[in-house]
Amino acid sequence: MNVGRAYCFFSEKTAIAMKIYREFNIDLIVCGPSVIIICRINSLIQDMGSLIPSNSLTNASPEYKIIKDFIDYLDEWHDNAKKNNYNFLTDDTYVFWSKSFTKGHSRNI
Numbered sequence: 001m002n003v004g005r006a007y008c009f010f011s012e013k014t015a016i017a018m019k020i021y022r023e024f025n026i027d028l029i030v031c032g033p034s035v036i037i038i039c040r041i042n043s044l045i046q047d048m049g050s051l052i053p054s055n056s057l058t059n060a061s062p063e064y065k066i067i068k069d070f071i072d073y074l075d076e077w078h079d080n081a082k083k084n085n086y087n088f089l090t091d092d093t094y095v096f097w098s099k100s101f102t103k104g105h106s107r108n109i
Helices: 003-009 012-021 032-048 062-083 091-102
Strands: none
Touching (some): 003 032
16 A cells, blocks of 8 residues: 555545535545545544654543554444355454554453
8 A cells, every 4th residue: 555645645635625526527426425434544543643652542532432443443344244145354454454553452442
């Protein structure tokens, strides 16, 4: 994954642009779910990017809850996709994401 491109694509500006352009482009009329996932991943990126100790991640921080909520969202997405035979992330990618967020923590993050 190109991290720079991910930062650009999963940005608040991308979500805002999609919301604006859907009024002018019929192909973007149903972009709501895409906007939601872009906003979720943007929050995740922002909350995992603390560069100073005073903003570090703790069990009591709001950022910790956002990460935990994202893990729950990913698990729910995975389970629903399997149940309905929908495409999802490859198993390797799902395991990587799942373990990346819970590394050093129990599954109950």
